[in-house]
Structures are given as C-alpha cells and as structure tokens.
Amino acid sequence: MATLRAMSGAPRIALLRRIDWPLLASAGILLAGGLLALYSEGLGKEGGGNFRKQLLNMSLGLVPFVLFAWLDPAAWRRRAHALYIVNVLMLAAVLALGFRAGGAQRWLSLGPIQFQPSELAKLFTVLTLATFLASRQDSIRKLSTFGLSFLHMLLPVLLVFKQPHLGASLVMLAIWLSVSIAGGVPLRFVFGSVAVAAGVLGLAWVTPGVLHDYQKERVIAMFHSDVQENGYQALRSEIAFGAGGVFGEGYLRGEQKQGRFIPEQNTDFIFTVIGEEGGLVGCVLVLGAFAFFFYRVWLVMLEADDPYAKMIAGGILGMMLFHTAVNLMMILQMLPVVGLWLPFMSYGGTALWLCMASVGLLLNVRARERPVLFG
Amino acid sequence: MFVIHAPRRPVLDARVLVFPVIAGLALAAIFLRLWYLQVVKGDELSERARFFRNTAVSRPAPRGIVFDRKGRVLAGVRSVYVVTAIPAIVRKNDWVLGKIAEMLGTDEQKLADRVKDAAWRPYLPATIMVNVGVQIASRIAELGADLPGIGIESQPMRTYPDPKTFAHVLGYVWTPNENDVARLADLDVKPAAYVGKLGIEYVYEKDLMGAAGQERLEVDAKRRPVRLVGRDNAVPGAQAILSIDAELQRLAVEQLGGRPGAVVAIDPNNGEVLCLASSPTYDASLFDGGISHADWERLSDNPDRPLLNRAASASYAPGSAFKLVVSLAAMRKGTFDPNRTFYCPGYYTVGNRKSKCLGQHGSISYHEALTKSCNTYFSDLAVRTGADAIRDEAIACGFNSQTLVDLRSESRGLVPTEEWIDKHRKPPQWYAGDTVNLGIGQGELRATPLQMANLVALVATRGRQYQPHLMHALRRPGAPAELTQPAMLHQVDAPEAFWDELTSAMADVIDRGTAVRAKIPGLRWAGKTGSAEHKHEKKTHSWFIGFAPLDHPRIAIAVLAEEAGHGGDVAAPVAAAVVRHYLRLDASTKAAAKSAAAASAVEASAARPSLR
Numbered sequence: 001m002a003t004l005r006a007m008s009g010a011p012r013i014a015l016l017r018r019i020d021w022p023l024l025a026s027a028g029i030l031l032a033g034g035l036l037a038l039y040s041e042g043l044g045k046e047g048g049g050n051f052r053k054q055l056l057n058m059s060l061g062l063v064p065f066v067l068f069a070w071l072d073p074a075a076w077r078r079r080a081h082a083l084y085i086v087n088v089l090m091l092a093a094v095l096a097l098g099f100r101a102g103g104a105q106r107w108l109s110l111g112p113i114q115f116q117p118s119e120l121a122k123l124f125t126v127l128t129l130a131t132f133l134a135s136r137q138d139s140i141r142k143l144s145t146f147g148l149s150f151l152h153m154l155l156p157v158l159l160v161f162k163q164p165h166l167g168a169s170l171v172m173l174a175i176w177l178s179v180s181i182a183g184g185v186p187l188r189f190v191f192g193s194v195a196v197a198a199g200v201l202g203l204a205w206v207t208p209g210v211l212h213d214y215q216k217e218r219v220i221a222m223f224h225s226d227v228q229e230n231g232y233q234a235l236r237s238e239i240a241f242g243a244g245g246v247f248g249e250g251y252l253r254g255e256q257k258q259g260r261f262i263p264e265q266n267t268d269f270i271f272t273v274i275g276e277e278g279g280l281v282g283c284v285l286v287l288g289a290f291a292f293f294f295y296r297v298w299l300v301m302l303e304a305d306d307p308y309a310k311m312i313a314g315g316i317l318g319m320m321l322f323h324t325a326v327n328l329m330m331i332l333q334m335l336p337v338v339g340l341w342l343p344f345m346s347y348g349g350t351a352l353w354l355c356m357a358s359v360g361l362l363l364n365v366r367a368r369e370r371p372v373l374f375g
Numbered sequence: 376m377f378v379i380h381a382p383r384r385p386v387l388d389a390r391v392l393v394f395p396v397i398a399g400l401a402l403a404a405i406f407l408r409l410w411y412l413q414v415v416k417g418d419e420l421s422e423r424a425r426f427f428r429n430t431a432v433s434r435p436a437p438r439g440i441v442f443d444r445k446g447r448v449l450a451g452v453r454s455v456y457v458v459t460a461i462p463a464i465v466r467k468n469d470w471v472l473g474k475i476a477e478m479l480g481t482d483e484q485k486l487a488d489r490v491k492d493a494a495w496r497p498y499l500p501a502t503i504m505v506n507v508g509v510q511i512a513s514r515i516a517e518l519g520a521d522l523p524g525i526g527i528e529s530q531p532m533r534t535y536p537d538p539k540t541f542a543h544v545l546g547y548v549w550t551p552n553e554n555d556v557a558r559l560a561d562l563d564v565k566p567a568a569y570v571g572k573l574g575i576e577y578v579y580e581k582d583l584m585g586a587a588g589q590e591r592l593e594v595d596a597k598r599r600p601v602r603l604v605g606r607d608n609a610v611p612g613a614q615a616i617l618s619i620d621a622e623l624q625r626l627a628v629e630q631l632g633g634r635p636g637a638v639v640a641i642d643p644n645n646g647e648v649l650c651l652a653s654s655p656t657y658d659a660s661l662f663d664g665g666i667s668h669a670d671w672e673r674l675s676d677n678p679d680r681p682l683l684n685r686a687a688s689a690s691y692a693p694g695s696a697f698k699l700v701v702s703l704a705a706m707r708k709g710t711f712d713p714n715r716t717f718y719c720p721g722y723y724t725v726g727n728r729k730s731k732c733l734g735q736h737g738s739i740s741y742h743e744a745l746t747k748s749c750n751t752y753f754s755d756l757a758v759r760t761g762a763d764a765i766r767d768e769a770i771a772c773g774f775n776s777q778t779l780v781d782l783r784s785e786s787r788g789l790v791p792t793e794e795w796i797d798k799h800r801k802p803p804q805w806y807a808g809d810t811v812n813l814g815i816g817q818g819e820l821r822a823t824p825l826q827m828a829n830l831v832a833l834v835a836t837r838g839r840q841y842q843p844h845l846m847h848a849l850r851r852p853g854a855p856a857e858l859t860q861p862a863m864l865h866q867v868d869a870p871e872a873f874w875d876e877l878t879s880a881m882a883d884v885i886d887r888g889t890a891v892r893a894k895i896p897g898l899r900w901a902g903k904t905g906s907a908e909h910k911h912e913k914k915t916h917s918w919f920i921g922f923a924p925l926d927h928p929r930i931a932i933a934v935l936a937e938e939a940g941h942g943g944d945v946a947a948p949v950a951a952a953v954v955r956h957y958l959r960l961d962a963s964t965k966a967a968a969k970s971a972a973a974a975s976a977v978e979a980s981a982a983r984p985s986l987r
Contacts, residue, residue, distance in 0.1 A: 181393055241412040242420020255428055255593070280413040287402055294398050302391055317394055325401035332408045 018367035023296035027344060027359045029289050031058065034345030037273040040252050041266045050266050050347045057349040061356035069360035073127075073368070077308060080131035084152075087124040090117035091159035098163075106163050118160045118168040119350040123357055125156055126175055126315035133183040134308040140184045149180060150193070166215055167338040171322055173197070178318020182301055183311045236262045237331050241275040241283075248279030266347040268339060271331050290324055290343075300366045309365045316358045429604065430594050432499060435568055436585030437531035439612030441545060441575060443621040444649075444847055449541050450576070452611075455532040456512035458504040462490050463497035464524030471522055478511055479504055498599035499592075500526050505568075533569065533576075538660035540625050543653040543684040544617070544845065546574025546783070547662040572662075574684075575615065575845060578781045582849055585612035614850040618647035626956050627652035630949040635679055636917075636936035637686035637824040638953060643832035643922060643931040645861035646841030648780065650932075650953065651825070657681040687780060690788040690821035691935060694907030694942065695748045695889075696918045697769075697816025699834055699877070702745070704768035705760045706873050713741045713876045719751035725811045730754055745880040746888035748904060750815045757814025762805065765813050766790050771865055772830050773840065774822055780843045789821040816905060824933045827920050831903075832931035834881070835922035837874040838867035882925050885947075890919060893947035895955050899925045902950065904942030914938045919946035923954045930957050 035054060042049020076083060090108065094117050098105045106116050132152050139145045153176045161169040177190050204210040240254070240262060249255065254276040262269050274282045294317065301313035320343050327342040329335040341351045412420065441450035458475065465471050472490065476483035486503045493501030507515075507527075516527045533548045535541065551559070551566035559566045562581050570584070571577040588609030592600040627638035631654035640650040655677075661670050674682055683689055705711035719736035722729040732750040736743070744752030757765060769775065775790035789795070791813075797803040812818030822830075825843060833840040842862040850856040881901035885893045889904040902921030909916060917939040922928040932950050939945040955961045 178394075181390055184390070187389060187393070238412060239420050239424045241409065242417050243424040245413050245417040245421065255424065275409070275413070280409055283409050283413075284406065287406065291398065291402055294394070298391075298394050301394070302387075314394070321394065321398055321401070325398075325405070328405045329401070329408075332405060332412065334404065334408055 019363055020296060020300070020366045023293070023300070023366065024359065024363060026289055026293040026296055027355075030286075030293060030344035033274070033286055033289065034270065034342075036251070037270050037277075037345060038266055038347055040254065040277060041257060041270065041273050043252055053349075054347050054352070057352045058356075060349070061353045064353045064357035065360040067360065068357045069364045071364075073309065073312060073361065073365055076127045077131045077134070080128050083124055084128045087117075087121050087128070088155055088159065091121055091156055093117070095159065095162060106165055113349075115350040115353075118163065118165050119354045121156050121160060122168070122171055122175060122319055123316075123354055123361075125153060125172055126179060126312060126319065129153065129176060129179045130183070130308050130311035130315060133179065133185070133311060134306075137184065137307055141186055143189060146180065146185050146189045146193075149176065149185070164212060164215075165339070166211075167326070167340040170326075170338065171319055171340065174318050174322035175315050178321075179311045179315040181318075182314020183307055237269055237272045237275075238333055240272040241332070244276040244279040244282075246280045248275075248277045248282050251277050253277060268327065268337075268341055268346060269331055270345050270347065271328060271342055275331075286345075294321060294324075297362060300362050300369075304365065304369045306369065309369055312365055313362060316362060320355075320358070428593050430496060430499070430592050430600075432590045432592060434588035434590060434609050435530055436587050436609035437611045438533050438548070438569075438576075438585060439579075439583040439614050441583075441615045441617060443617055443619045443624075444647075445620065445622075446616075447621045448536055449617065449619070449621060450545050451534045451536060452531045453534040454529040455505060456507040456509065457502045457528050457530045458507055458512075458515060459500035459526045459528055460486070460490050460493075460503045461498060461500050461524040461526070462494045465490055466494075466497075468523045471525060474522065475503075475515070475525060478515065479507065498594070500528070502528075502530075505530065506532065535659050537621070537625070538658045539656045540621070540628050540652075541619070542574075542656050542659040543686065544574050544619060544624070544651050544782075545659060546576040547572055547659040548576055549662050573783050575617065575781065577783045579613075579615060579846065579849070582851070583612040583615060586610040610852055613852070615846060616848045616850065616856070617845050618642070618649060618847040619651065619845060620649050620957070623650040623953060623957055624652050627949070627953050628654055628656065630952050631936070634936055634939060635685065636934070636939070636946075636949075637684075637689075638932070638934050638949060639686050639824045639828040640930055640932045640953060640957065641828045641832045641843055643835040643839075643841075643928050646829075646832070646843045646864075647847060647861075648825075648843050648845045649930065649957065651686045651782075651845070653683070653685040655679050655681045684782070684784070685824065685935065685937070687778075687782050687785045687823055687825045690786045690823045690826075691916045691918075691937070692818070692820055692907035692909055693816040693822045693827060694905030694916065694918055695750070695753075695816055696827060696903050696905030696920045696933075696942070697820065697822070698745060698748070698753050698814075699830060699903060699920075700769050700772055700774075701753055701757055701760065701765055701814050702741075702877055703772065703867060703869075704765045705756050706869050707768060707867075708760045708764045710756065710759045711741070711873065716740045717744070717752045717755050719744075719749050721751075723751040723754035723811060725754070725758075725808050726806075728808060730808070730811050730815075742876065742880045742883070745877075745903070746883040748884075748889045753814045754811040755814075757810050758807070760814075762810040762813055765810075766792055769820075771867075772833060773826055773864065774820075774830075778823075778825055778829055778843050780825060781845050785825070786821075786823050788823050788826055789819055791819040795819075817908060824935045827918070827935075828931055828933035831920040831922050831933060833865065833867065834874075834877060835901075835928035835931045837871075837878075838869055839863055840865040840867075878925060881921070885921070889941075889943040890921075890947040892943055893919065893921065893951040895923075895951055895960055898923060898955070898958065898960055900954065901925050901928075902947065904947060906941045906943075909938075914940045915942075917945040918942045919950045921950055921954070923958060930954055 038049065038054050039051045042051040094105060094108055098108050106118060107114050108117055129149060129152060133140065133149060136145050153172060157169045157172045160172060180190055243249065243255065254273060257265065257273055257276055262272050265272060274286055297313060297317040297320065301310055301317060304310040304313055323340050323343050326335060326338060327340045330337045341348055343355050437452040440448060440452060443449055472486050473483050476486055481504065489501065489503040512527050515522060515525060535545065548569040549572050550568065551570040555566055555570045559580065564581055567584050567587060571580045576583065586609065589607045591604040593602050593604050594600055623640065627650050631638065631652065633655050636654050638650055638652040641648055657674050702711065716738045718738050719732055721735035722731050730750065733748060736747060736749045736751065739749050739752050769790045774788050776787050777785040796805055809818055813820060829840060829843050842864050844859055846859050848856040848858045878901050881903055882899055884890050884904065885900060885902050890902045893902055900921060900923030902919055905918030906915040907918060917936040919942050920933045922931040932953060934946040934950045936945045
C-alpha cells in the first residue's frame with residue numbers, strides 16, 4: 001500500500017516509461033492476429049463481415065483501456081461496494097430488461113451501444129473479490145474467509161447462470177479460484193472446492209430441470225460427432241483443421257471458410273480460420289503468442305508485492321487462461337461447446353473491451369509495482 | 376533517467392506455479408490435438424472436406440441429329456422449356472406449387488414429389504416439369520419473384536420434323552425403364568433422361584445419346600452453391616446419316632394410302648435400305664413430353680395396329696413371290712430345266728386333293744409359268760425338287776431368321792422345318808400337300824417384307840446378298856465419319872444362263888404377265904407378284920417384289936398390302952411409283968428434287984452432312 005500511495009503522485013511521463021512493453025506487445029500481436037483472421041473470415045461476405053465493426057470496437061475499446069490503465073487501481077478498491085452493487089444491478093437488469101439473442105437473454109442496450117453485462121461482471125468481480133480478500137489478509141487461511149468469498153461470488157454467478165450463460169458463470173468461478181490462489185487462500189481449499197463442484201455438476205446432470213436440455217445435448221454431442229447441430233459444428237471445425245494440415249491453405253484461401261461451413265466462425269470459432277489457413281504452423285504461432293502473454297501476466301502477479309495487485313493479476317490471468325483453454329478445447333472437440341470467446345481474437349464488442357480493459361489494468365498494476373531507484 | 380528492476384527474488388512456491396502448470400498442460404493438450412487433426416488425420420479430413428464442398432449438376436446432351444441419305448433432317452434437336460424449383464425455397468412457400476400446378480394444368484402432388492426427390496440438394500434448381508409451352512414459360516418467367524424458388528430453363532429435346540413418315544424407322548425416345556437401364560449398363564453407359572425405345576433411336580442409343588455435361592459447384596454448409604468450380608460441356612450425340620431416302624419413304628407411305636402394308640426398298644449392291652415404310656403409322660411426337668393415356672390407348676387399341684412395324688416386325692405368307700426361292704432350290708438341286716414343260720389343267724393333283732391354279736395354262740414352260748404365276752408348274756417343280764431343298768434354300772436366303780437390320784423387334788418369319796413340325800404339329804407329319812404349298816409360298820411359311828426385299832436383291836445382283844442396314848455413316852464430334860461397310864451375307868453360285876432365264880421371266884411378269892400394272896415407260900425392270908391366302912373369307916395379301924433396272928439394278932423392292940387382293944393389282948403399282956421416283960423417271964421428280972433441296976437447306980444445320 002505504501003508503494004501505491006507513493007506512486008500515485010508520480011509524474012505521468014514516469015508511468016509511461018514503466019509500461020510493460022512485452023505484455024502490451026503480446027496483446028497487440030493477438031489483437032492483430034484476430035483482425036487478420038476476421039478480415040479473412042469476412043472476405044466475400046456482405047460488407048466484409050464483421051471486420052470493420054471489430055475495428056470500430058477496437059477504437060472504442062481504447063476508452064476502457066486508457067481508463068483502466070490510467071486510474072489508480074486503488075480507486076476501484078475504494079469504491080468496491082458501489083462496484084459490486086452496480087454489477088449485480090446490471091446483471092439483474094439483463095434478466096428484467098435485456099433482450100434475447102440465440103436463446104439466451106444476455107444483452108443490455110445503453111443508447112446505441114449494446115453490451116453484455118456478464119462480460120463486465122468478470123472484470124468487476126476480479127476487482128471486488130480482490131478487494132474483499134485483500135481486506136481479510138489476516139484471516140486468509142481460514143475456511144470461513146474462503147466460504148465468505150464464495151458467498152461474495154454466488155449472487156453474480158447465479159444471475160449469470162440464470163440468463164442462461166453457463167460459460168460465463170464457469171469463468172466467474174474460475175476467477176474466484178484464481179483470485180483465491182493469488183490472494184493466499186490455502187490450495188487445499190481451492191482444489192477441494194473444485195472436487196465439490198465436480199460432484200455438484202454430476203448431481204445437476206442427473207437432477208432434472210437444473211441444466212437446460214441444450215446444455216446437456218452439447219455435452220452428449222461431443223461424444224457423438226455426427227449427430228445434431230452441435231456435433232455438426234464440431235465436425236465441421238475438425239474438418240477445417242484437417243484441411244489446413246501442417247502449413248495451411250494460405251491466408252485468405254480457406255475453402256471451408258468460404259463455404260460458410262462453420263457457424264459462428266467469426267465469434268467463438270475464429271480459431272478455425274487460423275487452423276485452416278495457417279495450418280499447424282499458424283496455430284502454434286498463435287498458441288505461442290498466448291503462452292507469452294500468459295507468462296507476462298503471470299510475471300505481473302509474481303512480482304507484485306501488494307496482495308490486491310497480485311489478486312488482480314491472478315484473476316485476470318485465470319480468466320484469460322480459462323477462456324483461451326476452454327475455447328480452443330471446445331473448438332477442437334475436447335470439451336463441450338459452452339460458448340466462450342477466444343480472448344483478443346473473437347468478434348464481439350464487450351469481450352474485446354473487457355480484454356483491452358484488462359490489459360490496461362495489468363499495465364497499470366505492473367507500472368505501479370515497480371520500484372524506482374533512480375528518477 | 377534510469378528505471379531499474381528491483382533486485383528481488385519472488386518465491387516460486389506451489390501457489391504461483393499452479394498457473395503455469397495448468398497453462399502448460401492445457402496448451403500441450405491443445406497442441407497434441409492439433410497434431411492429431413492436422414498431421415495424423417489431415418489427409419482423411421481433407422478428403423471429407425472435398426466431399427462436403429462439391430456437388431455437380433448434370434446438363435443433358437443434345438441427342439445426335441439423324442439425317443437421311445441426302446442430308447435432310449429426320450430427327451433433330453430443339454430447346455424446350457422446363458420448370459425448375461429450388462426445394463428449400465419452395466418448401467418455405469408451399470403455396471407456390473399449387474399455383475404452378477394450376478398454371479401447368481397438372482397435379483400438385485406430382486410436382487411436390489419431384490421437389491421431394493430433389494430435396495437432397497435443397498439449393499439447386501431441380502426440374503419439376505419438362506416441355507412447357509412457350510406461353511406458360513414466359514408467364515412464369517414474367518412472374519419471377521412472385522413465384523419464389525421457381526425458374527425456367529431450356530433443355531435440348533428430340534424433335535421429329537416428320538414424325539409420322541419415319542416413326543417406324545426412327546422409333547421414339549422416352550424415359551428409361553429397368554430394361555433400358557440394364558441394357559445400357561451392359562454398354563457401360565448410364566441412361567440420360569430420355570432413351571431410344573425403338574428403331575434407330577434404340578439401336579444406336581449409345582452413339583446418339585452423347586455425353587451429359589457437368590457443372591461442378593462448390594457448395595456451402597447448407598449446400599447452397601457458392602461458386603462454379605468447373606464445367607464440362609455436354610458432348611452432343613453422334614450424327615447419324617441413314618441410307619433412307621426421305622422423299623422415297625414419304626412417297627411410299629403416301630402410296631400405301633393408309634391401308635395396312637409395307638414398302639421396303641434396298642440398294643441391292645450394298646444392302647442399304649432406301650425406304651422402310653409401314654402403314655398405318657403413328658405420330659412419334661406424341662411421345663415427347665409424355666404420351667397421354669388416351670393417346671396411348673388410341674394407338675394400342677387401334678385394330679389397324681399402327682405401332683406394328685409391318686416392314687420388319689410382321690410376317691406374312693409370301694405366296695407366289697416365294698417361287699423365286701423354289702427356282703433357286705431347283706437350280707441347286709438340278710431339277711431346273713427351262714425347256715421342260717408341264718401340263719396345267721387348272722389344278723394340281725396331290726394325293727386325292729386338287730390344288731387350284733389361277734388359270735388353265737395348258738402345257739407350260741418355266742418362263743411362262745413364272746410370268747403367269749402358274750401354281751401347277753411350281754407345285755410340280757417343288758415336288759420334284761423336294762421340301763428339304765426348298766427349306767434349305769429359303770433358310771440360306773435369309774428366311775426363318777432375322778436379317779439383323781438395325782431395328783428392334785424384327786420378326787424371324789417362319790420356314791416349317793422338320794424341327795418346327797415336330798414341335799408344333801400334331802401328329803408331327805409332313806404331307807405331300809405341304810410340299811406343294813411350299814412351292815407356291817403358302818402353308819405355314821411366313822416372311823417379312825424386309826426378307827422379301829432382301830431375297831429379290833439377291834436375284835438382282837445375280838447371287839450376292841448383303842446385310843441390309845439403315846445406318847450409312849455415324850459422325851462423332853471431332854472424328855471422321857464412320858461408314859458402314861457393306862457385308863455380304865450369302866452368295867449363290869449359278870450359271871449365267873439360269874439368272875438370264877429367271878430375270879427375263881421376271882421382266883416379262885411386268886411386260887405381259889401378272890404385274891402389267893407395274894409397267895414404267897422407258898424402263899425395263901423385273902418383278903414377281905404374290906397373292907397369299909391367309910383366311911378363306913378374307914382377301915389375299917397382296918405382294919410385289921422386284922428390282923430395277925433389269926440391267927445393273929440399283930433398287931430392289933418389296934411391297935405388301937394386307938388383305939388387298941391380287942399382288943398385281945395393289946402392290947405392283949405402289950412398287951412402280953417408288954421405283955419410278957427413285958430412278959428419276961417421273962415427271963414430278965425434278966420439281967420434287969428442287970423443293971426437297973430447298974427444304975433440306977432450311978432444315979439442316981450448317982454442319983449438314985451430305986452423302987455424295
């Protein structure tokens with residue numbers, strides 16, 4: 001805390017100089033890769049698909065990026081209660097006033113801008129949970145603290161789950177566990193809760209009415225690749241990867257892509273464009289960029305002294321890692337299709353803003369944590 | 376200003392290593408999965424990708440055009456309109472089919488069935504109705520977007536400029552049945568939408584059908600065409616040039632005047648069929664686009680049997696025209712003696728029966744007997760020559776078997792051989808009277824007009840009989856024409872004196888014998904009549920066979936008129952008209968030739984072949 005306070009008065013130029021350029025660069029590379037893939041995907045589509053919209057989203061994303069990079073993270077901490085209430089209210093508003101798309105009610109309109117509060121909820125819960133656990137560092141090793149942190153998460157998670165958005169609620173649970181790990185909660189609690197969750201999920205599966213049929217079907221489809229819409233989608237994405245082979249069909253040349261064989265290819269399934277056009281080589285390059293990005297975020301977490309900063313970095317790392325791993329695994333038919341986007345690459349405004357805000361926040365935290373010996 | 380990292384050593388405990396471990400495991404699993412899909416299963420999945428991506432639309436090939444020997448079009452190709460439907464769109468607008476059915480005056484269910492059959496390619500237009508009139512087609516085209524999913528395309532379709540005259544030669548085309556599919560499978564081809572059912576269309580199906588074109592399309596996930604990948608243009612069928620002379624054929628049909636009968640003319644020097652007319656005939660164009668039930672019943676129930684090809688698929692007792700075979704048999708057997716006479720009292724006695732002759736010819740020689748068609752003389756000649764020799768000669772001359780002319784369902788005719796008697800007669804006994812009957816072309820003996828024409832062709836060429844055929848040449852796209860080579864079937868070695876005797880007697884048949892009505896001014900030609908009894912209460916079948924000119928013959932002809940009376944009265948004048956026209960001896964020939972030339976110039980395409 002002492003460091004933060006000292007830094008808050010530092011000249012702006014100093015903050016700029018302390019930017020974690022490799023972190024920013026890896027995020028930039030992923031964003032650029034996503035744009036390239038989106039451009040290719042939209043080729044031949046009316047208006048070039050969603051490429052232009054994504055460019056616009058990216059420009060708009062500079063606002064949350066700068067906001068989170070500039071404002072002292074302590075400011076969020078001071079207003080954690082308000083943040084929590086706003087978060088819950090927005091999620092409740094989705095259920096009450098939001099509009100539906102694709103069978104779920106996930107969207108809110110604010111003037112011309114439509115956004116998914118469930119995405120914002122991810123970052124908000126990182127901040128409120130980090131605040132919550134940071135203020136309980138003295139009792140962090142107690143099970144009661146961990147239990148209270150679960151209750152802290154429970155309301156937003158349930159609201160998201162109700163939309164229904166299974167993927168986002170799972171992400172929030174992943175955030176809860178990541179922040180807990182970063183914040184010093186005993187690991188046995190964390191892994192114990194994972195075991196309990198697995199048991200609960202198993203129960204939910206067999207108890208009628210808890211999981212929607214389509215959610216179950218997706219799980220079933222994963223094991224029967226030729227049946228139904230979801231199995232079809234998964235099979236087609238498998239074919240796209242296979243057609244790409246080792247070196248890919250070449251940028252802009254994907255034939256599966258041109259055939260529009262893969263539904264939602266510009267959002268959740270954007271990686272199939274890379275798989276087909278870039279082949280194994282392209283995929284490994286993208287995986288490498290993600291790995292490097294995760295490494296830099298991990299360094300932020302590792303080198304932070306302040307538990308609040310540590311937990312922010314840990315929460316974001318957990319969120320990004322979960323999104324990336326689950327998205328790729330569902331595309332590659334290793335997991336059921338749960339509808340999670342690929343960070344930085346999938347088309348979608350709110351998701352992109354969340355990613356950019358997260359990077360801003362990470363840069364902010366990183367810059368403030370570095371002690372300056374000579375100024 | 377220097378910014379320096381704090382010389383710190385963060386603790387790498389289990390807590391901080393959880394993240395890299397999970398990330399590492401996840402990324403490794405993802406990499407292995409990618410390796411499996413893109414390297415191990417890459418080829419297999421690429422293959423599946425190709426399958427999913429492509430489809431092909433067949434474009435029908437125009438059937439080969441059929442010309443007569445002078446380049447006149449007998450069977451052409453025209454464009455017809457077809458109504459197409461895109462199944463996916465039609466299904467969403469289910470009222471459309473009802474409207475179309477109403478416009479086309481057809482059953483909605485029939486159209487719906489066609490759409491259903493095509494549903495496996497929901498975004499490609501499928502034909503639901505062929506041969507739509509131009510007015511309805513243009514109305515549908517005008518309505519355009521008001522009839523979602525419905526389109527008009529054109530498709531090549533067989534057309535017959537003179538569908539009645541050549542129906543029995545050309546046959547017709549119609550949708551293939553199981554037999555057609557099986558037959559073409561043996562020929563290694565798949566049937567097109569229409570296949571030849573009879574005649575030339577049937578026999579030369581493989582040559583005439585051409586090869587359908589293909590448009591290879593790339594399709595998307597919903598099998599909507601995305602782009603054209605490639606196109607193989609349809610290869611039109613081979614052009615067929617028949618030996619038929621369209622003018623001659625038309626004249627023959629006209630001469631028969633609708634009465635049941637047939638005219639077959641052959642070039643005796645090579646077996647080319649110049650004319651193969653059967654009467655009454657039918658309109659082959661009734662079949663295009665689907666014959667109606669009423670039309671079919673009218674054709675199949677007609678007592679005159681217009682669908683029967685009397686020239687080749689029906690056989691009749693040849694009557695006295697068969698005396699040529701008896702003469703040949705006698706020559707071979709050594710019983711032929713032009714100087715020998717036989718007394719004709721007006722009948723021939725065999726056993727206790729008397730076989731009637733046409734007149735009382737008194738003492739008569741071979742020459743006079745043939746000229747006047749004396750049954751008594753030929754009964755005696757037959758008895759002296761023997762049934763076996765006559766039967767053998769008949770079979771050698773092509774009776775009792777198909778001539779294998781390029782037509783379908785040819786009749787074999789019948790020679791009552793011993794095997795046949797054993798099988799069909801009870802008791803299986805050959806009587807002396809049967810030999811007498813054989814001598815005058817009666818009894819169970821049956822021959823087709825084609826066989827008779829081929830017989831007289833043999834006499835015309837003094838012993839050379841060629842395979843009769845209709846196909847003069849086939850011209851495949853981009854290849855030189857394949858000419859049908861004449862094939863000699865049978866050769867009779869006989870002294871010139873025999874041929875002189877036989878042909879001069881046949882010339883006298885026309886000059887002063889039974890066929891004086893076949894006389895052609897300025898032409899000496901040979902013939903023989905036949906008046907075959909077949910039912911007591913009915914008139915005889917009227918036959919005439921002949922060849923012209925007497926020296927260096929160019930045409931051999933057989934005419935049959937069912938139940939028309941004496942051969943000299945009915946068949947002979949028909950034959951004379953045909954021969955006169957062919958040899959350009961009639962006054963109208965020049966005018967006809969002129970108009971025919973003009974007509975063929977219009978009918979035929981630029982690539983019109985010409986025979987000579």
